[in-house]
Amino acid sequence: MGAGLSNALQRRRERYQVKRDRNATADDRAGPERQDGSSVKTEPIAPITDFIETDQDSEGSPSTGLPQATAPQVFEPVEIGNYVSTPLVGASTGGDILSKAQGVSFQGFTAITSIVNNNAAIQPDNSEKDSDLVKKILAWISDINYHAIQADNYRKRAAGTGKWAFEDPVISKWLKGAIHILWGVGMPGAGKTILSSIIIDHLTQRAKTNKRICVAFAFSRYTEPFTGEEVLSGLLRQVVQDHPCALQFVKRKYEDHLLHGTRMPQAEVLEVLTAIFNSDLFDEKFCALDGLDEALADTQVDILDTVSELPVNFLIMSRPLPLLKELVPEATLIDIKINDADIKQLIEEKLRRMATLRDLLKEEGMKEVVLRTVVEKSSGMFLVASLQLNMLGGSLHIKALRAALDALPVGVNDMYQATMDRIKTQEGADLALGALAWLVYARESLSMEMLRHALAVETKTFTYDSELLVNSNTLLSVCCGLITFEPQTNLVRLVHFTVREFLVTYLSKAGLTHRPCWLASFVEKFILECQRFPWVHPISHEFDFLNSIQVAAACNFHSLLARWLGSDPSPTNYAPPSNLDLNSRSAKGRTALTLAAVNGHLETAELLIGVEGVDI
Known part of the structure; x- marks a missing residue:
């Protein structure tokens, strides 16, 4: 992060110098100033007028393609759905894009002038064609x-x-x-x-x-x-x-x-x-x-x-x-720090879902003790406070609650460690560890259905068993607050990105690392058979076609590459590619090292750089 940020800052300084040189002669043309002293563009900008052709010259600026300013004119309001808007100062009467936008109708002088100037009638409101155009433009943006x-x-x-x-x-x-x-x-x-x-x-x-x-x-x-x-x-x-x-x-x-x-x-x-x-x-x-x-x-x-x-x-x-x-x-x-009033509201919200803790806090003074302790030990972190309340929810009596308050960890990593210790002692610990591993190492966000079905696959045989499917609420429960489900996007995520930072180390110590030895033999066979695998560039989104070595690099299968290259003596399911050329290029001229770097795969990039004869 440090090196990447430094390089980005240097590039920014160079761009800024070019921009400053370009604008150096424009100081005497600066317009009115905002309250903070920076200039503000105040001249009117006229809309594009090519939805209904006019006899007027409505071309935009040849350099920008944006509308040019015209002399100010005053028109009747434009109705957009339930909203009546005053048209732009300087708007053309030539039936601009609003005449074709969904839910738009012109009134009075605007409509009459458009009809006279264009010898054409305004299109009916809310047409299906116009609605489809708006949707296409939005999807394109x-x-x-x-x-x-x-x-x-x-x-x-x-x-x-x-x-x-x-x-x-x-x-x-x-x-x-x-x-x-x-x-x-x-x-x-x-x-x-x-x-x-x-x-x-x-x-x-x-x-x-x-x-x-x-x-x-x-x-x-x-x-x-x-x-x-x-x-x-x-x-x-x-x-x-x-x-x-x-x-x-x-x-x-x-x-x-x-x-x-x-x-x-x-x-x-x-x-x-x-x-x-x-x-x-x-x-x-x-x-x-x-x-x-x-x-x-x-x-x-x-x-x-x-x-x-x-x-x-x-x-x-x-x-x-x-x-x-x-x-x-x-x-x-x-x-931005945790607020005592918010902690109190959080406790109230949690209590609605924790009947046992709710009853315990009816004891005189206990709610104030919990509030004070959580505020102090959460160190201003709302996430930690929420996890702490989850831990207190397991208390069955006042004595257990007091002990739990005394044992509450301080700081985010200590809180995550305590939560993982709690997960390991409960039924469903393997399920929770599997779910967390999937969310840490998945290459893209997972829906709840994707995660549920992934966990229904036997990791040793790579066979799917529908009887291993678990309820989504059960899955959320066994992870003790470390994952959350977002119903609008239908995605399940780690509750915070710092959870991932903690789990990368934790899971590696537990032996749950992202190792290609997890690959089923048919996956390894598929990679070997790739000669022109269609692949989309993560930034430019253009298509490329990769061979097996390039696919392995693009997917960060560095352990598989290490075994192919002989730097890892572990056996493979199949023999390495017969023509193991690390400098071979894809249809767009990318090598395996380039693909690893573009995708941010540090392990694969380091492995390939260390191979003698590789093009750098």
């Missing part, structure tokens, strides 16, 4: 569903928690638009993601009653390492989806890229977002990103560069990242 992730995160909160945030003077100031960038930092498990979801929900509820408020959000998670381009595209999709009037900024881009089967690169997405936010569509604009620390190093730098450029109020949540603070020196930092 991004296929990431951040709304589903937000719904799952918000569901995990304990009722009544997070109210303090709206009384906090710094957060309140940001919500009023007085702070450009608010960066919430806290230790792992401090409740940053839940707090983000609470603030996002507050903003989206406001936006439902006022369409002049724009809200977009994103989440970075270690299981889905989104690029900066994907994050920005996800934000743009939300803006267009929630505000059809913003389609005008995207439609021409969509048509251009449709011809080539491509999507907008990061710079182009940023350009469109900036144009939308600089227009007069919105009075208030908010964006939020949770989990910046879980993103790749390059993505972190890209996002922070973008944050400083976008004319929106931006909220970031992450662990402390002091090396990145220099990228956004104007950001206001706020510490």
Whole structure:
């Protein structure tokens, strides 16, 4: 992480120098200033006008493809579903994209002028064709569903928690638009993601009653390492989806890229977002990103560069990242710590599900003792507090409860160790260990059904037995709070990325490592038979075709490669490839080492670099 971040920062500094040189002559043309001193673009931006042809010149800027400004004109409101919007200052009368957007009808002067100028009638509202076009454009912009992730995160909160945030003077100031960038930092498990979801929900509820408020959000998670381009595209999709009037900024881009089967690169997405936010569509604009620390190093730098450029109020949540603070020196930092009131709400929520503990806390003064002890020993980490309450739930009487309080571990790793000790002593320990191993080493996020069926496979014979299927609630229970199920995305995950960091070491000591010796013989045979295996590049998403050595490297089967290369004397199920050429190239010219590096497989890359004669 350190080397990757340093390289990313260096590349960022070089880009910044080029940008500064390019803009050096523009100082005397700077426009009005925001409260924070940075210039703001204030000229009107006219919409694209090519949905209904006009006699006017409606071409966009040849360099950007975005609409050019025209002389201000005033028209009647435009109705979008249940929302009546005042058209853009400088809007054309030529029947722009809104005339074809789903649920749009023009009124009065706008409709009449469009008919006169174009000698054509406005298309009927809500046509199936237009609805399909909007869906296609949204899917083209991004296929990431951040709304589903937000719904799952918000569901995990304990009722009544997070109210303090709206009384906090710094957060309140940001919500009023007085702070450009608010960066919430806290230790792992401090409740940053839940707090983000609470603030996002507050903003989206406001936006439902006022369409002049724009809200977009994103989440970075270690299981889905989104690029900066994907994050920005996800934000743009939300803006267009929630505000059809913003389609005008995207439609021409969509048509251009449709011809080539491509999507907008990061710079182009940023350009469109900036144009939308600089227009007069919105009075208030908010964006939020949770989990910046879980993103790749390059993505972190890209996002922070973008944050400083976008004319929106931006909220970031992450662990402390002091090396990145220099990228956004104007950001206001706020510490995210566990709140006593939230702990009390968490206890109340847990008690509804723990009848035995609920009865024990009826003893005079015991609830206050539990509250005080958990606040002290959780060290400001909401996740630890939740796991501690799970441990207290096993107490059968007051004496056991007092002993459990005394024995509560302090710190996240000690808490995870205590939870694993608890798992090992219960029935279903093997099931829990298997589930945790799958979630740690799976190459992609798993649905609950996928995990249930994976655990129904005998690991020694690799045979599936439907009678080994377990109930999802049972699976969640035996893992003692270390995994969580998200019904909106239908995914099961480790409760926090720090659980994975702990389990990688723990499972290796327990002998449950991700070793290719787990491969069934038919899997090894399949790899050997690969000559032109179709493979998708994780960043460019282009197709390539790989041979068996390249497949093994791309999939991180480093132990299998080690046995093929003779550095591991362990036997294989089948003889190695007859032509073991590590420098062989795929259809797109990639070697096994290149594929290992592109996918971030350190073990495989180190193995291949150590082989004499390999091209580096």
